[in-house]
Amino acid sequence: xxxxxxxxxxxxxxxxxxxxxxxxxxxxxxxxxxxxxxxxxxxxxxxxxxxxxxxxxxxxxxxxxxxxxxxxxxxxxxxxxxxxxxxxxxxxxxxxxxxxxxxxxxxxxxxxxxxxxxxxxxxxxxxxxxxxxxxxxxxxxxxxxxxxxxxxxxxxxxxxxxxxxxxxxxxxxxxxxxxxxxxxxxxxxxxxxxxxxxxxxxxxxxxxxxxxxxxxxxxxxxxxxxxxxxxxxxxxxxxxxxxxxxxxxxxxxxxxxxxxxxxxxxxxxxxxxxxxxxxxxxxxxxxxxxxxxxxxxxxxxxxxxxxxxxxxxxxxxxxxxxxxxxxxxxxxxxxxxxxxxxxxxxxxxxxxxxxxxxxxxxxxxxxxxxxxxxxxxxxxxxxxxxxxxxxxxxxxxxxxxxxxxxxxxxxxxxxxxxxxxxxxxxxxxxxxxxxxxxxxxxxxxxxxxxxxxxxxxxxxxxxxxxxxxxxxxxxxxxxxxxxxxxxxxxxxxxxxxxxxxxxxxxxxxxxxxxxxxxxxxxxxxxxxxxxxxxxxxxxxxxxxxxxxxxxxxxxxxxxxxxxxxxxxxxxxxxxxxxxxxxxxxxxxxxxxxxxxxxxxxxxxxxxxxxxxxxxxxxxxxxxxxxxxxxxxxxxxxxxxxxxxxxxxxxxxxxxxxxxxxxxxxxxxxxxxxxxxxxxxxxxxxxxxxxxxxxxxxxxxxxxxxxxxxxxxxxxxxxxxxxxxxxxxxxxxxxxxxxxxxxxxxxxxxxxxxxxxxxxxxxxxxxxxxxxxxxxxxxxxxxxxxxxxxxxxxxxxxxxxxxxxxxxxxxxxxxxxxxxxxxxxxxxxxxxxxxxxxxxxxxxxxxxxxxxxxxxxxxxxxxxxxxxxxxxxxxxxxxxxxxxxxxxxxxxxxxxxxxxxxxxxxxxxxxxxxxxxxxxxxxxxxxxxxxxxxxx
Numbered sequence: 001x002x003x004x005x006x007x008x009x010x011x012x013x014x015x016x017x018x019x020x021x022x023x024x025x026x027x028x029x030x031x032x033x034x035x036x037x038x039x040x041x042x043x044x045x046x047x048x049x050x051x052x053x054x055x056x057x058x059x060x061x062x063x064x065x066x067x068x069x070x071x072x073x074x075x076x077x078x079x080x081x082x083x084x085x086x087x088x089x090x091x092x093x094x095x096x097x098x099x100x101x102x103x104x105x106x107x108x109x110x111x112x113x114x115x116x117x118x119x120x121x122x123x124x125x126x127x128x129x130x131x132x133x134x135x136x137x138x139x140x141x142x143x144x145x146x147x148x149x150x151x152x153x154x155x156x157x158x159x160x161x162x163x164x165x166x167x168x169x170x171x172x173x174x175x176x177x178x179x180x181x182x183x184x185x186x187x188x189x190x191x192x193x194x195x196x197x198x199x200x201x202x203x204x205x206x207x208x209x210x211x212x213x214x215x216x217x218x219x220x221x222x223x224x225x226x227x228x229x230x231x232x233x234x235x236x237x238x239x240x241x242x243x244x245x246x247x248x249x250x251x252x253x254x255x256x257x258x259x260x261x262x263x264x265x266x267x268x269x270x271x272x273x274x275x276x277x278x279x280x281x282x283x284x285x286x287x288x289x290x291x292x293x294x295x296x297x298x299x300x301x302x303x304x305x306x307x308x309x310x311x312x313x314x315x316x317x318x319x320x321x322x323x324x325x326x327x328x329x330x331x332x333x334x335x336x337x338x339x340x341x342x343x344x345x346x347x348x349x350x351x352x353x354x355x356x357x358x359x360x361x362x363x364x365x366x367x368x369x370x371x372x373x374x375x376x377x378x379x380x381x382x383x384x385x386x387x388x389x390x391x392x393x394x395x396x397x398x399x400x401x402x403x404x405x406x407x408x409x410x411x412x413x414x415x416x417x418x419x420x421x422x423x424x425x426x427x428x429x430x431x432x433x434x435x436x437x438x439x440x441x442x443x444x445x446x447x448x449x450x451x452x453x454x455x456x457x458x459x460x461x462x463x464x465x466x467x468x469x470x471x472x473x474x475x476x477x478x479x480x481x482x483x484x485x486x487x488x489x490x491x492x493x494x495x496x497x498x499x500x501x502x503x504x505x506x507x508x509x510x511x512x513x514x515x516x517x518x519x520x521x522x523x524x525x526x527x528x529x530x531x532x533x534x535x536x537x538x539x540x541x542x543x544x545x546x547x548x549x550x551x552x553x554x555x556x557x558x559x560x561x562x563x564x565x566x567x568x569x570x571x572x573x574x575x576x577x578x579x580x581x582x583x584x585x586x587x588x589x590x591x592x593x594x595x596x597x598x599x600x601x602x603x604x605x606x607x608x609x610x611x612x613x614x615x616x617x618x619x620x621x622x623x624x625x626x627x628x629x630x631x632x633x634x635x636x637x638x639x640x641x642x643x644x645x646x647x648x649x650x651x652x653x654x655x656x657x658x659x660x661x662x663x664x665x666x667x668x669x670x671x672x673x674x675x676x677x678x679x680x681x682x683x684x685x686x687x688x689x690x691x692x693x694x695x696x697x698x699x700x701x702x703x704x705x706x707x708x709x710x711x712x713x714x715x716x717x718x719x720x721x722x723x724x725x726x727x728x729x730x731x732x733x734x735x736x737x738x739x740x741x742x743x744x745x746x747x748x749x750x751x752x753x754x755x756x757x758x759x760x761x762x763x764x765x766x767x768x769x770x771x772x773x774x775x776x777x778x779x780x781x782x783x784x785x786x787x788x789x790x791x792x793x794x795x796x797x798x799x800x801x802x803x804x805x806x807x808x809x810x811x812x813x814x815x816x817x818x819x820x821x822x823x824x825x826x827x828x829x830x831x832x833x834x835x836x837x838x839x840x841x842x843x844x845x846x847x848x849x850x851x852x853x854x855x856x857x858x859x860x861x862x863x864x865x866x867x868x869x870x871x872x873x874x875x876x877x878x879x880x881x882x883x884x885x886x887x888x889x890x891x892x893x894x895x896x897x898x899x900x901x902x903x904x905x906x907x908x909x910x911x912x913x914x915x916x917x918x919x920x921x922x923x924x925x926x927x928x929x930x931x932x933x934x935x
Contacts, residue, residue: 695723
């Protein structure tokens with residue numbers, strides 16, 4: 001309903017506006033009862049093309065759809081279709097951005113006079129022009145003949161007795177055309193096929209000519225419903241990567257924060273605000289809205305006060321402020337957990353490098369949450385069968401007030417629509433970019449959380465725990481239920497075993513600062529979280545970085561490779577330490593070094609967060625960051641290809657874990673006497689979810705026989721590699737693979753140094769766990785090592801071969817004697833930390849070690865436990881004893897069923913023992929691809 005003045009305003013603006021295409025139905029209703037003045041819609045109709053709009057008897061205005069709906073021919077190349085063009089004898093790829101439309105006169109007649117027979121096309125598709133956005137950023141126009149392949153330009157006329165079923169479908173929906181279908185909970189790539197008996201089918205097979213079909217999905221009434229399927233993003237053309245407008249795989253339906261969506265952006269993120277708000281930029285409105293959101297947020301929080309140049313000069317002469325600092329607007333497109341554009345974000349920042357005040361490190365320092373603390377907090381939440389909740393402090397660095405001795409004046413960012421040469425901003429609060437803004441924000445949020453009753457951990461100041469204390473309600477008794485918070489700058493996660501305490505925390509924090517609560521943790525610090533609640537009430541959590549892995553592969557141009565699920569990050573016969581150094585005169589060395597460092601940095605981010613399987617290869621690659629040879633570059637590319645092939649892999653935690661490290665593979669328990677000779681008393685089921693550590697070392701260099709005798713080598717290549725993994729709730733908490741600082745004289749010394757590094761990290765995690773109230777951290781923590789001499793040394797059996805060790809290695813024995821840790825021997829075949837100590841040449845053993853602590857997302861969603869029950873048949877065993885030349889099935893047939901005995905395990909499950917070979921087969925824990933059979 002529009003008033004007269006609004007209609008006049010619309011009419012005055014319409015003559016200066018180009019009507020969009022298509023021009024959808026618009027009904028403007030005018031209230032003629034309350035206002036008997038003549039309707040101004042007559043003027044509005046006169047501004048529209050003749051016949052496009054008409055007045056109704058009730059005073060409303062009806063505009064037709066600028067499209068010929070009577071045309072039965074569908075568009076063969078809708079917008080978004082990927083096409084290949086021939087330009088200067090070179091094939092270029094692009095995307096259809098605009099399609100030709102019928103003539104305006106025909107459209108007007110169709111909209112205004114529906115009773116008139118539809119007009120015929122005045123121009124054929126072969127002469128109409130399509131607009132194509134090429135991959136290099138340029139735009140071109142082409143005809144239909146340049147887009148359609150020869151077989152689609154002239155379709156063969158179907159015979160009268162056998163009509164063509166694809167006659168009413170576009171060119172990309174023909175027989176054996178590549179299509180992508182959203183079905184069975186995910187997007188699948190396949191081919192369109194028509195069967196005279198079953199109709200239209202979506203078939204999944206290796207190639208279009210393959211006779212073997214993986215699976216088939218029927219598409220009933222496709223000619224009638226294909227437009228709806230395309231509009232709902234269910235049926236997509238081609239096998240290209242899924243576009244950003246598709247729905248993500250997230251299961252989090254909690255309300256998200258209000259922001260400017262990036263789903264409809266047509267171009268990449270502009271480098272500056274000036275280019276973003278340029279009139280020729282098609283995304284100008286989105287970035288303008290994003291900038292107004294940022295600037296409006298600063299104004300609403302009273303961050304700055306506008307002053308003129310005269311006031312600025314007076315403050316400067318008084319000595320209260322220094323020179324005005326420049327500012328800029330940083331634009332970024334944020335992605336969601338699936339790597340798809342999610343938010344168009346603008347951030348006004350000060351160029352703090354021009355600040356003339358000098359501060360030391362302690363005055364600028366602000367800590368952040370450690371990733372090991374996040375893993376520990378996640379494992380505790382899973383053990384308590386609770387899901388982590390997520391929040392975000394809005395404009396965090398703009399919350400704290402600036403001290404009087406830090407008054408600052410800044411200039412508005414270039415490109416500001418309201419920019420004035422006489423305008424300055426006097427900051428009242430801190431702003432992004434100032435050197436002490438992180439320090440001020442951390443102290444403010446810490447004071448707020450302390451005022452709510454939470455206390456930071458002495459060992460990780462960004463880990464808070466405590467019981468909420470609401471001071472305005474002193475009569476209310478404090479709740480005995482604690483709440484735990486992990487803070488990373490302005491993002492935080494929290495949980496409590498009580499829903500009431502979580503809601504109370506939300507209300508108390510929202511009353512003190514501006515904050516958005518986004519429900520269950522779905523995407524935090526670049527990690528995607530998947531939560532699964534089981535029928536028996538147990539909880540499992542899965543952490544992965546699939547989106548960043550795919551982004552990294554695309555950045556370094558390996559995303560077009562076919563995935564190889566069984567590959568490893570190591571190249572057979574080419575150890576990284578055996579690669580000779582590059583030629584100092586190599587002209588490509590500088591460019592290769594820069595690219596190599598970026599690749600190693602990306603791998604380091606994954607190895608730190610969710611991919612422990614690439615930690616050792618990262619250690620090898622990082623040793624040559626300053627001087628990489630071409631083979632080092634190829635080795636880094638091979639690691640990225642491995643990460644892409646296993647991009648779904650991550651770490652998981654389970655509230656009902658059946659072993660200390662549990663994924664899709666299962667090592668026999670250490671107390672199983674039929675499997676090992678050094679058995680210990682069987683633990684209780686809860687002990688399997690306690691803190692446990694595995695340490696190992698590889699004595700000597702890693703180059704093996706790949707280096708010829710007499711070849712000079714750097715001394716660091718002869719040092720041993722230490723590795724350890726610390727687990728809880730069935731998943732790894734912390735892991736590390738690092739070269740030792742000195743060359744070990746024996747394998748015992750190398751194992752002692754590795755155990756010392758493991759115990760040092762374990763003590764830190766133990767302190768943080770005690771701060772969080774984790775009870776099992778107060779018990780004696782078991783540290784497994786596969787070197788008996790090192791285990792004996794920890795038990796105070798010093799020999800002459802270890803008398804030269806430094807005193808700090810004695811901390812291991814002190815912790816062992818004080819009953820903080822217990823160094824225990826474990827067979828090397830099932831030591832999970834063996835993954836971190838060498839370039840494993842045995843790919844099967846590498847996969848066994850990896851799958852003991854990692855799992856793919858598909859297996860996590862399907863099975864959630866170590867081995868699926870439907871794979872319990874012994875015929876599915878791919879691995880067997882390395883000393884046996886026969887498979888377990890052959891051995892079982894050889895020894896007969898009468899050899900079966902029952903071994904007592906934690907769950908008292910039946911276990912088959914083959915006595916002569918010593919091979920253990922747990923019939924309830926067998927996997928079709930991931931099973932360890934230990935001697």
